[in-house]
Amino acid sequence: MQPYKAVLFDLDGTLINTLEDLAAASNYALAAYGYPPRPVEDFKMLAGNGVAVMLERAMPAGEATAERVAGLKEKFLEYYGVHYADKTRPYPGVPELLRVLKEKGYKRAVVTNKVEEMAKVILNKLYPDCFDLIMGQRDGVPTKPDPTLAHMAMDQLGVKPEECVFMGDSGVDVQTAVNSGALPVGVLWGFREEKELRENGAKRIIRQAHELLDILEEA
Template identity: 45%
Template structure:
């Protein structure tokens, strides 16, 4: 029986791609580098943390360790100002979270986005009492798909990993769920393909948030 649903943030709970893309392009423009004009390309660039996002956005000739560090700081400064300009929760997410909570389920967020962004963004869009835990990327915890964050979350919630579902939009998320012993639920409204979700071990792939309620009912 499932007792908790833990969510990825970007591409799962919120559509944040436009603000991420705009902040990356502000950084590139300030540096005099070519802009990433195809917004769709960002769907493949996100998911592994800010440093990897910036590295992928930079021209290959500019991808030194020091330049990636400097440009990540600059991107972070732009994103700190602009992250809520176009970002919104996906349709029906808020209602489904409320319905899951009303059934007595524990809710959480685990993201590869930096912790300093993950917490205020999640609370901005969903309030401060929706989730029992919100964990962004922290230096002391390996990022997804390493299972350390999932095991930490299960311990905080007082549950076994197999009593938790992890909901995400990428192969990284599904590998994270599988390696930790959680039930992996892939969503097809996010940044990656259904094929990627299934290839990385998704137990379920859903097309609407309401299907989470159906999965919970089946687990009872």
């Protein structure tokens, strides 16, 4: 079997628990347009496909138009740009995992549907010097589960798809792994349930971050 050389990580729900800050920024935007707030727990299912899709899902039925969603996104970013780390924290065990991966020489990249500039700001604060590459939502590039971002990351890291593990907490992440040719690893500490991960093609499921090391050593 080809040894694994790189790990691609989702961000929200995988590396960091962003739920409360995403909810606060979304509800700030919704309030600006006179829409009712959504409970924090709702955002476990609303998040995952980028800010615009999350806000469209959060709006009352029948209210979404391209213009309104764009306006809500602007309000969201206005708030989130200041409050992105009020309550956001790394998940237990993840900082230690990243340290070991770095020591062992694995390449490490983030592939997220979060706007790239914001992803870099958050990661530089919570995980400084932990990643070789950060790839996020950008103009002209389709979002996950399209494999384009993942393939761009692989190219820049100099690795083949079969040399990569893709680790995430949602069906979108698992689909991205499958579509890109990486090994799909689902995590159970994030926003989604095991059933969703398995139904979308997860080959491995882990409950604690350090379990990824066992998977990497199988190769």
